[in-house]
Amino acid sequence: MNKLLIVFLLAATISYSQDTSNSWLVKRYSEKVLKYLDKEKSLSSFYNINGKGISIYSSGQNKSLNKTEFFIPWEQLNDFRLYSKFNSQLFDYYLNGKIENFPDTNFKKADTIVSEKPLYGYRIAIDPGHIAHDLQTGFLEMKHLKFKRDPIHGAVDSVEIAEGMLTYATAKLLKEKLELAGAEVILTRPNGTSSFGKTFQQWKKEDLKKTTDSLLKIGELQLSQKNYFLSSKAKDRDIFRALFRDLDLAKRAEIINNYHPDLTVIIHFNVDETNLNWTKPTKKDFNMAFVGGAFMRNDLSSPQKRFEFLRLLITDDLEKSISLSGFAVESFHKTLDVSTAGVLDAKYLTEGCLKTEKTGVYCRNLQLTRYIHSPLVYGETLYQDNIKESQLLNKETDKTKNERIIQVADAYFNGILNYIKSTN
Numbered sequence: 487m488n489k490l491l492i493v494f495l496l497a498a499t500i501s502y503s504q505d506t507s508n509s510w511l512v513k514r515y516s517e518k519v520l521k522y523l524d525k526e527k528s529l530s531s532f533y534n535i536n537g538k539g540i541s542i543y544s545s546g547q548n549k550s551l552n553k554t555e556f557f558i559p560w561e562q563l564n565d566f567r568l569y570s571k572f573n574s575q576l577f578d579y580y581l582n583g584k585i586e587n588f589p590d591t592n593f594k595k596a597d598t599i600v601s602e603k604p605l606y607g608y609r610i611a612i613d614p615g616h617i618a619h620d621l622q623t624g625f626l627e628m629k630h631l632k633f634k635r636d637p638i639h640g641a642v643d644s645v646e647i648a649e650g651m652l653t654y655a656t657a658k659l660l661k662e663k664l665e666l667a668g669a670e671v672i673l674t675r676p677n678g679t680s681s682f683g684k685t686f687q688q689w690k691k692e693d694l695k696k697t698t699d700s701l702l703k704i705g706e707l708q709l710s711q712k713n714y715f716l717s718s719k720a721k722d723r724d725i726f727r728a729l730f731r732d733l734d735l736a737k738r739a740e741i742i743n744n745y746h747p748d749l750t751v752i753i754h755f756n757v758d759e760t761n762l763n764w765t766k767p768t769k770k771d772f773n774m775a776f777v778g779g780a781f782m783r784n785d786l787s788s789p790q791k792r793f794e795f796l797r798l799l800i801t802d803d804l805e806k807s808i809s810l811s812g813f814a815v816e817s818f819h820k821t822l823d824v825s826t827a828g829v830l831d832a833k834y835l836t837e838g839c840l841k842t843e844k845t846g847v848y849c850r851n852l853q854l855t856r857y858i859h860s861p862l863v864y865g866e867t868l869y870q871d872n873i874k875e876s877q878l879l880n881k882e883t884d885k886t887k888n889e890r891i892i893q894v895a896d897a898y899f900n901g902i903l904n905y906i907k908s909t910n
């Protein structure tokens with residue numbers, strides 16, 4: 487046989503065997519996209535998974551021109567996973583289109599010291615949702631309930647609750663328990679301020695002007711919008727919702743990612759979304775938890791979002807989040823004696839989420855489930871506006887002394903412990 491032909495046949499065999507040996511990877515990752523990431527089955531123009539690796543495109547047009555934004559061959563999959571855990575620079579590499587070589591990083595070696603404490607060596611980040619430390623701030627951020635006394639319908643006392651006060655108290659109690667069990671723990675915000683370490687009013691006074699300047703510069707804000715936000719016509723609630731809230735969330739993700747936690751707990755208390763304006767109680771009461779995924783058709787509009795989509799696809803953060811959240815939801819049910827939400831129990835679960843194999847755990851593309859680079863549980867325990875819960879949560883000015891809050895912190899703690907046990 488002619489030498490050239492032999493070389494050709496050999497090369498063909500090698501590339502053929504590479505393609506078939508990768509076919510299980512193609513199948514696995516194609517299935518993962520459909521199961522957890524692509525809510526409306528509308529994102530196929532942004533990616534391609536084949537025998538060589540995974541390509542990401544910035545648009546359908548670029549896909550048809552085969553102009554990739556980023557390409558990762560299967561051989562680099564493990565390096566990507568490892569690197570994503572320790573280096574926040576990965577996005578810069580993404581912007582280069584491919585990774586030539588993964589730079590050397592001093593990956594932390596696992597601690598070999600044996601400890602009796604079950605969480606020894608674990609780093610845990612806790613995000614207490616919202617910022618309110620008083621009812622007034624709860625009103626400002628529109629996470630506030632106020633019910634009149636209505637003894638005939640079971641409301642023995644009038645109720646006034648700000649969700650941010652409940653989440654902070656839960657986070658503080660949970661932090662204490664986790665630390666006693668040996669973990670290192672951070673909270674993303676101090677009591678009384680946002681993750682910037684400032685109240686909204688401080689931020690408005692010191693940072694609003696420069697923030698609107700930089701948003702204008704990068705095209706996120708029009709000049710007329712900037713002028714409106716700086717004028718006396720702009721209401722605090724509008725500035726909060728339109729600007730401050732997302733910036734505060736971005737800062738929380740940054741704090742968490744710089745900490746490189748083994749897991750992250752995001753604490754929220756839910757409400758019945760059909761209870762208009764929350765001026766009177768509801769009978770509904772459920773627990774649920776969110777993890778990343780369920781991108782909708784307009785959710786891949788920036789390189790950063792497409793990078794997070796790829797990261798969730800390649801790493802096992804999502805699978806670990808589902809497992810952690812599964813244990814948390816199970817523990818919520820057991821400790822709080824509140825039902826776990828099924829997909830038909832709230833409209834957003836059908837319209838904005840994908841269900842996972844764990845009951846009560848839903849993929850949802852929220853700012854924090856998207857940008858946090860660790861296994862996470864985004865917990866939504868009980869409905870604050872439930873008739874019984876609102877009475878219970880209303881008790882105690884210092885919410886760390888509230889019995890229902892103590893139960894919620896216990897529920898998170900037991901869920902985390904069961905998850906850690908399952909991984910050992």
Ligand SMILES: [Zn+2]
Nearest residue numbers: 615649754755
């Ligand atoms: Zn909330």
